[in-house]
Amino acid sequence: MKNASPANGRAPRLSSLRAALLLLAGSDGRVNAHDGRWVRLMWVWLGLLGVAWGLLVACVWAGASAALPWWGPGGGLPLAPAAALVALLSLTPLHRPVLAVARQLRPACPGGQATAAAGLLAVLALCLLWIVPYYRGRTSLPAWLAWARPMAEYRLLVLMPIWGAWAMMVPGHFCPPAEGANPLLRTFLKRQPVGGTALWMAIPLAGTLWELNFMGGWTSLPTGLALAAGGIGGVLLCRARGGVTRDALLAANWLTQMAVLVGYLAAKSHT
Numbered sequence: 001m002k003n004a005s006p007a008n009g010r011a012p013r014l015s016s017l018r019a020a021l022l023l024l025a026g027s028d029g030r031v032n033a034h035d036g037r038w039v040r041l042m043w044v045w046l047g048l049l050g051v052a053w054g055l056l057v058a059c060v061w062a063g064a065s066a067a068l069p070w071w072g073p074g075g076g077l078p079l080a081p082a083a084a085l086v087a088l089l090s091l092t093p094l095h096r097p098v099l100a101v102a103r104q105l106r107p108a109c110p111g112g113q114a115t116a117a118a119g120l121l122a123v124l125a126l127c128l129l130w131i132v133p134y135y136r137g138r139t140s141l142p143a144w145l146a147w148a149r150p151m152a153e154y155r156l157l158v159l160m161p162i163w164g165a166w167a168m169m170v171p172g173h174f175c176p177p178a179e180g181a182n183p184l185l186r187t188f189l190k191r192q193p194v195g196g197t198a199l200w201m202a203i204p205l206a207g208t209l210w211e212l213n214f215m216g217g218w219t220s221l222p223t224g225l226a227l228a229a230g231g232i233g234g235v236l237l238c239r240a241r242g243g244v245t246r247d248a249l250l251a252a253n254w255l256t257q258m259a260v261l262v263g264y265l266a267a268k269s270h271t
Contacts, residue, residue, distance in 0.1 A: 012038060019184060020045035023168075023246065024253075025093035031246060036183030043169060043192050047200040050165025053094065054158035058150075060084050061157055070132075082128040086121050097164070097257075100250035104237065120254075127261050131156065131268075152268075155211035160260050162204040164253035167230030169197040171238040171249065178243030185246055201227075212264065215271045222263030229259035 012018075015038035022031050024046065061081040068080035089095050098117050106112035131153045149155075172189035205223065212219045234252030238244045 015039065016041040017045040019188070020049055023184065023188060023249075024049055024165075025096055028246075031184055032182045034182065034184040036187035039184065039187050040191055042188050043196040043200070046168065047162070047165050047196075047203070050162040050200075051158075053161035053165075057085060057088070057161065058154045058157045060088050061153065077129050078132055079129070082125050085128060086125050089124070090121060097250040097254035100247040101254050103247050104241075104251050124258070124261075127258075127265060130265050131261075149211070152212070152214070155207075156261065156264050159204050159207050159211065160257040161253075162200070162207070163226045163230060163260050164257040166197070166200040166204060167234050167252040167256035168249040169200060170231055171234045171244050171252065173197065174235045175238040175244050178238075178241060178245045178248075181243065181245065185244065185249075189244055201230075208260075212267075215267050218267035218271050221267040222260050225259040225263035226256055230256040233259075 019034065019039040019042050022034060023042070061078075061084065064081040064084035065078065070076040070078045070080065089098060095117075098120050099113070101120055102113040102116035105116045169192055172192045173194060177186050177189055204226070208223050208226070209219060212222065230252060233255055234248070237252055237255075238248045241248050
């Protein structure tokens with residue numbers, strides 16, 4: 001259904017937020033039906049949704065860890081938190097980036113796409129099992145700000161989706177929309193400011209360098225992989241598809257998040 005134009009000519013309340021939600025987690029039918037109007041601040045909300053996604057993932061991890069604790073004198077693996085996150089990404093609209101990657105891998109085979117998506121989630125689960133042991137460094141922050149320096153896995157889980165949201169903003173500066181792109185995607189690409197993209201790059205970049213500084217110089221590894229995956233990988237993916245598509249943007253989101261995760265695991269193994 002097309003967006004109804006308001007009688008007073010003003011944008012509907014939170015129209016940019018709704019458009020950002022559609023692009024990130026909406027069904028293909030609803031995205032294609034959007035008329036592309038009233039999305040001037042869509043880039044702001046897309047970044048904020050990345051923050052919300054990260055906080056949600058961290059809360060799910062914390063809840064599952066509290067319900068079925070895995071730590072103790074004998075150690076253990078975070079089976080419950082990892083399973084909870086995989087379930088979250090399988091049973092909610094947050095699965096769309098995973099499905100987008102599967103579509104890129106097996107574009108002409110629906111059955112193969114399901115297998116590819118399952119494989120991607122399996123890789124994620126294995127990586128999540130490897131982020132232990134958790135680390136909480138000393139901080140000079142006052143007690144009421146201690147939440148800003150949580151255990152290391154929470155820092156990582158919050159940062160990953162913010163990097164992913166930024167990755168969706170980059171390709172539009174270097175690639176035109178693909179032929180047949182829907183109005184919502186075309187308007188998003190047209191109205192994405194360079195300054196806005198730079199802002200949403202600076203936020204996770206600064207956050208990564210600060211929150212993961214306990215790894216010393218190895219912090220540059222997840223940071224560099226995130227910049228490469230989001231800044232170069234997404235553009236190459238869109239060019240390979242003949243222009244920017246929603247699936248390509250979502251795939252860039254997911255691949256950038258995984259680049260951060262893999263970079264963190266590799267760096268942590270050397271510290």
